[in-house]
Amino acid sequence: VSASADQRHPEARGDAAVVAVIGVGLIGGSIGLAARERLGAEVRGHDPDRGALEAAARLGVIDVACDALEDALDGADVAFVAAPVGTLPHVVDAVLAHAPPGCVVTDAGSVKRGVVSGRDDERFVGGHPLAGAETAGVEHARADLFDGATWYLTPTEGTSGVLYDRLQRTIAGLGARPTAIDAGEHDLLMATVSHLPHVLANVLVTEAAQALGRAGDGRERLPATGPSFRDATRVAGANTAIWTDIYLANRDALMRRIDDAVTRLGEVRAALERGDASAIAEWNDGAREDRRRLLEVGIAGGPVHELRVSLPNRPGVVAQVALELGRAAVNIEDMALYPAADMTSGVIALFVRGDDDARRAEELVAGLDFPVVRA
Amino acid sequence: VSASADQRHPEARGDAAVVAVIGVGLIGGSIGLAARERLGAEVRGHDPDRGALEAAARLGVIDVACDALEDALDGADVAFVAAPVGTLPHVVDAVLAHAPPGCVVTDAGSVKRGVVSGRDDERFVGGHPLAGAETAGVEHARADLFDGATWYLTPTEGTSGVLYDRLQRTIAGLGARPTAIDAGEHDLLMATVSHLPHVLANVLVTEAAQALGRAGDGRERLPATGPSFRDATRVAGANTAIWTDIYLANRDALMRRIDDAVTRLGEVRAALERGDASAIAEWNDGAREDRRRLLEVGIAGGPVHELRVSLPNRPGVVAQVALELGRAAVNIEDMALYPAADMTSGVIALFVRGDDDARRAEELVAGLDFPVVRA
Numbered sequence: 001v002s003a004s005a006d007q008r009h010p011e012a013r014g015d016a017a018v019v020a021v022i023g024v025g026l027i028g029g030s031i032g033l034a035a036r037e038r039l040g041a042e043v044r045g046h047d048p049d050r051g052a053l054e055a056a057a058r059l060g061v062i063d064v065a066c067d068a069l070e071d072a073l074d075g076a077d078v079a080f081v082a083a084p085v086g087t088l089p090h091v092v093d094a095v096l097a098h099a100p101p102g103c104v105v106t107d108a109g110s111v112k113r114g115v116v117s118g119r120d121d122e123r124f125v126g127g128h129p130l131a132g133a134e135t136a137g138v139e140h141a142r143a144d145l146f147d148g149a150t151w152y153l154t155p156t157e158g159t160s161g162v163l164y165d166r167l168q169r170t171i172a173g174l175g176a177r178p179t180a181i182d183a184g185e186h187d188l189l190m191a192t193v194s195h196l197p198h199v200l201a202n203v204l205v206t207e208a209a210q211a212l213g214r215a216g217d218g219r220e221r222l223p224a225t226g227p228s229f230r231d232a233t234r235v236a237g238a239n240t241a242i243w244t245d246i247y248l249a250n251r252d253a254l255m256r257r258i259d260d261a262v263t264r265l266g267e268v269r270a271a272l273e274r275g276d277a278s279a280i281a282e283w284n285d286g287a288r289e290d291r292r293r294l295l296e297v298g299i300a301g302g303p304v305h306e307l308r309v310s311l312p313n314r315p316g317v318v319a320q321v322a323l324e325l326g327r328a329a330v331n332i333e334d335m336a337l338y339p340a341a342d343m344t345s346g347v348i349a350l351f352v353r354g355d356d357d358a359r360r361a362e363e364l365v366a367g368l369d370f371p372v373v374r375a
Numbered sequence: 376v377s378a379s380a381d382q383r384h385p386e387a388r389g390d391a392a393v394v395a396v397i398g399v400g401l402i403g404g405s406i407g408l409a410a411r412e413r414l415g416a417e418v419r420g421h422d423p424d425r426g427a428l429e430a431a432a433r434l435g436v437i438d439v440a441c442d443a444l445e446d447a448l449d450g451a452d453v454a455f456v457a458a459p460v461g462t463l464p465h466v467v468d469a470v471l472a473h474a475p476p477g478c479v480v481t482d483a484g485s486v487k488r489g490v491v492s493g494r495d496d497e498r499f500v501g502g503h504p505l506a507g508a509e510t511a512g513v514e515h516a517r518a519d520l521f522d523g524a525t526w527y528l529t530p531t532e533g534t535s536g537v538l539y540d541r542l543q544r545t546i547a548g549l550g551a552r553p554t555a556i557d558a559g560e561h562d563l564l565m566a567t568v569s570h571l572p573h574v575l576a577n578v579l580v581t582e583a584a585q586a587l588g589r590a591g592d593g594r595e596r597l598p599a600t601g602p603s604f605r606d607a608t609r610v611a612g613a614n615t616a617i618w619t620d621i622y623l624a625n626r627d628a629l630m631r632r633i634d635d636a637v638t639r640l641g642e643v644r645a646a647l648e649r650g651d652a653s654a655i656a657e658w659n660d661g662a663r664e665d666r667r668r669l670l671e672v673g674i675a676g677g678p679v680h681e682l683r684v685s686l687p688n689r690p691g692v693v694a695q696v697a698l699e700l701g702r703a704a705v706n707i708e709d710m711a712l713y714p715a716a717d718m719t720s721g722v723i724a725l726f727v728r729g730d731d732d733a734r735r736a737e738e739l740v741a742g743l744d745f746p747v748v749r750a
Contacts, residue, residue, distance in 0.1 A: 193604040202662035203639045209665035229568040237663020244656045251647040264578045272626040281619045287577035288612020290584035
């Protein structure tokens with residue numbers, strides 16, 4: 001635990017007084033803006049693209065433009081790495097090499113195993129904000145980009161509880177909803193709900209273009225259709241530089257999802273070939289029911305409950321609690337960690353909205369054998 | 376050509392003074408409302424579901440509720456059959472058997488070959504309005520349901536030009552954009568831009584439910600995701616009664632589309648397995664370009680041009696002209712047919728919006744060797 005963390009802890013937000021943003025595109029720039037406006041932080045930026053760095057300074061996205069990575073990290077409490085997925089492991093290593101001992105380092109990549117696994121520095125926590133990427137570039141940065149957005153964090157057993165706590169509160173301060181998830185589970189989830197849908201959208205448009213295109217007459221405009229094709233293909237051909245990296249970084253999980261989709265298509269095809277109306281009807285009813293269950297929105301409102309959990313002094317317990325709640329889709333609205341003076345144990349306060357989620361959180365934490373009380 | 380058609384022709388709309396609606400659900404009910412409100416027609420309704428028929432009368436969707444099909448068709452100028460796709464061939468045959476000689480009969484089914492092929496009555500024209508089906512039932516009927524919507528019509532060589540002309544104008548009067556298309560092309564188009572997207576949406580949700588579901592803990596709520604999964608699966612599990620019919624009625628075309636999708640998925644998978652970044656990038660760039668071309672919206676505005684086309688007196692020429700323009704995505708805003716007194720030839724006036732589309736229409740019609748002039 002660094003001097004800077006101890007010094008300011010436990011005042012919320014105050015412990016992210018200096019924020020480093022490495023990579024000032026849409027995401028990094030929006031982090032910078034939100035950190036300046038909402039946390040009152042001093043934001044130090046670095047980007048290998050000098051034009052982007054200058055634009056960030058000119059637009060007020062960062063306070064200080066640093067040509068050298070070391071300068072951006074000087075005195076930083078939190079460092080955000082917003083670099084392309086393909087270069088993340090390399091950039092994160094460089095940041096960890098130059099960041100102060102008490103600085104928590106996170107990234108914003110859409111695939112997590114590659115950057116998380118084998119990187120056992122207690123200061124590093126993988127991250128992934130689920131926020132817009134359709135208009136790239138610092139000129140589109142907005143302080144409110146993360147408002148209400150889920151921001152996945154992938155702590156591991158090796159993660160410092162104090163630093164995780166600081167990162168969780170910093171991200172909540174940016175307006176997002178930090179949610180802990182295991183890196184492997186995250187990548188499976190994204191393969192299923194994001195990467196495969198992108199692949200299928202691409203398949204749909206290329207198939208339509210070939211089936212319907214009338215080469216040579218110069219008028220390949222699609223005949224009028226309902227809105228469903230537009231919706232289903234909205235993400236087709238997303239930013240190639242970003243998505244080639246994502247597809248390849250998560251290719252193991254994505255190939256399994258593709259195989260599964262092909263199997264399922266084969267089953268539907270067989271039912272069609274048999275003219276099996278009852279199989280088709282059952283499959284369609286099942287899909288409706290699956291979607292209802294998957295997308296059913298929990299009751300978002302309700303009072304905020306504070307749970308106080310006593311934690312033993314051993315590595316990874318904060319991550320363990322956060323991951324357990326993340327797995328059950330119980331959102332931690334806020335978090336505060338109070339280490340005992342002798343550091344042999346500590347208490348973590350978890351703020352959870354809604355009676356059901358609070359009860360559920362209490363059960364889950366108790367299930368981990370940590371004493372828990374409602375404050 | 377019936378007395379009733381001759382008598383009122385060529386006054387637009389006035390030749391749909393009596394409209395029969397067979398099947399008064401959402402679509403039939405909305406046709407009834409629009410025909411009453413916008414065409415000033417007398418609407419006679421029939422439905423095997425007595426409750427629906429009574430509701431339609433009570434809601435003012437129809438003027439007259441007829442228990443017998445024959446009564447609904449008595450004196451009708453236009454008959455709309457809005458029955459489930461599976462029963463359409465049977466119901467259309469019954470309607471043709473009872474409809475007056477000069478009555479144009481159309482349907483509203485989402486698949487067209489099954490009902491069009493082999494049904495060579497000159498009074499029948501297949502139809503398919505691209506308008507909402509998410510809230511079924513006459514109580515959701517709205518006079519503006521078809522405003523601006525494409526309404527496909529599938530005339531054949533055997534279709535009466537006079538009756539096609541009347542139907543085209545009636546449908547434009549309901550607020551829709553009638554567009555001629557070959558029945559087989561229609562079904563291929565729908566397999567590609569609607570039925571396959573529905574299948575893929577079902578596959579996505581069932582796959583996600585199985586990959587992410589945690590059986591037993593009673594909390595299968597999907598972890599937070601961006602909006603793309605919601606968009607991509609919006610049509611999953613659409614009305615089973617309607618969609619089982621649609622999938623089966625178009626199964627030949629749909630199976631070919633599924634096979635094509637499986638082939639394309641295999642290609643992407645192979646590129647992922649090879650770690651072939653340039654193949655992935657090229658595929659993704661191609662998808663973006665395909666989507667841009669497919670969904671690029673033509674300039675909708677501009678002045679309306681009237682083209683006058685001289686037509687020989689032989690069957691199917693009106694359908695031929697309409698299909699040629701439909702194929703090129705040139706929309707006919709309105710149409711009027713003026714048969715010569717001796718019926719050896721006629722002139723059709725086509726109203727087309729925009730300079731480009733008018734020029735294109737002129738070329739296409741000239742290409743069919745029919746004399747054409749701008750009025």
